[in-house]
Amino acid sequence: MTTRINTFYDVANAYTKYKKELDFYKGENTPTYIGNCDSFKNQHIADVREDSNLICNSVMKYLNDLIGKNESYKDEGCKYLFNWLHVDVLKRKTTIENTLILYRELYKRFNEEGLNILSNYTNKINENTSDKLVKLIHIYDTFDQFEKEFQTTRNTEKCSNDCISLFTSYLHECRTGYDDDFCNELKNFRAKHNFFIKNYLSCDGEKYLLPDVENSDIVGMVTIPFILILVTIFILPLLYKFTPFGPWFRHKMGKKEIIWDNINKETHIFSNTYKHGGNNSKNLNYNIVYNPS
Template sequence: MLSTKKTIYNVANSFETYKNEIDNNHSEDGSRFIHDCDNFISPYLHKDRSVIICERAVLYLNALKANGASDYIDQGCRYLCFWINNNVIDNKKSPINIINLFNEFLRKFEEYDGDYKFKDHLKQFSTDMLENLIKLFELYSKFNIINKEISSCNKCDCVKASADLYNNFLDECYAGDDNDFCDELENFKQTYENYMKTSTCPETIPKILPPIKRHNIGATVSIPFAIILVISFFLFILYKFTPFGLRVSSLLKRKKKMYNDLEQDKNEFVFTSKKPDVNSENKKYSLSYHSVE
């Protein structure tokens, strides 16, 4: 049994649940028409699809509300962002546009059902979170193709492609500070390696992915400090209880004595040079008087 870490990105590996929810919770014949989406137009969507996408988003949010489980709603909101991203016009795809459109659908839902607010489930929403979420959806989507009868690549090619994506995202994990992103990569690593135990893919496909190397900040700080303490203690022992220490002590004392003698000579020289020359001063005022007869 795989031990999956709980992260804000867990939906990436269980997106089929939410995909089915959003796919099945609408009808093309208009029998579930959401009047609050009348004339809805967004610059991020194709005009002829804007109303339909709005309706599906509002119905999906209503299904999340009906479920009631907080974690289910949290993950469901993240899946909605991913779904919106797939429907946005290609040249308008950006995290900030996705979040703006997501918020528009939340407002439409509040018009549809004013008694429920989703704001409590949006505390961890940000452009960085959304960027990482889309990367993880891409990773799991590529890997999960192996379970489909018809796919865009054969199983081993898809496995290799997902391994390459993992390695790319690993570098981003190290460069960033999103622990949930790194934890979800670890979850994928377990899923991947569990599949590869029974896989018949060639040896060129890695069976084990590189581990996530955690950096212990406490250890990073404490190790140099400990080294300084050890060196200081060693030098103290060396100085206090060994012949080398005695020689160093004697040398330091000699240097100190030489320095003191030099200072004393310097002071005496300065004092001598500053003594007034009385005779010299008197000479300035010594006048010769000659009698004139």
């Protein structure tokens, strides 16, 4: 399998450990002394029949635990928290924007003392990155379920899975957008998926493999002109020097130079003649005879 590319969305491939922590804190009944959750209310949490106070406490414990982790863990942990709120708590029943508001409200309660310990990490989450993060975690989770099913059944002939349709839809977003990290994470996922299909399943045919992330048409549009330029640079001097093309080209160019020289001379003569004619016309005296009435 190819070497993994580091991206903004690395957590998508390692989300399970953060999910376990949040699920664990949600299932705990021990009180917390981080932040003020007693008065916390959120309509979107209420709409999915979750306990706002419980969710708040779970997040406070989770964020408090992140403080003692390394930089990478803090970064990925804060990113995954958004996904957990949107998918596990709110069940995707509200918009990314509303989940982002909830995410920031909860962090504001955690950061009541203004220490901003995790602010550098939480501030990386915005509408664009959070939406793509949710999509990437979803496709990795879908693949994990497919892989677990294989480990249980050992059915090597089940080749189709939902990852193919998800990947295709995300691929269009990658090719029409400007997020290199999103595209690179799709490359990472493609490598993982195709490695599993090729090495563990009896699946023949390209239809079971995910396509290249790069658009072959775009690559061709960039590559072909570049090749033509290189060919012109290296081939043209050889043609000029070692084939009849050189003398023919010089002959043609010589004729054009003679023609242009003649045109320039004629233009110069005409211009001078016009100037002299104009000056003489100014010096003419006209005698006009009037008939007496």
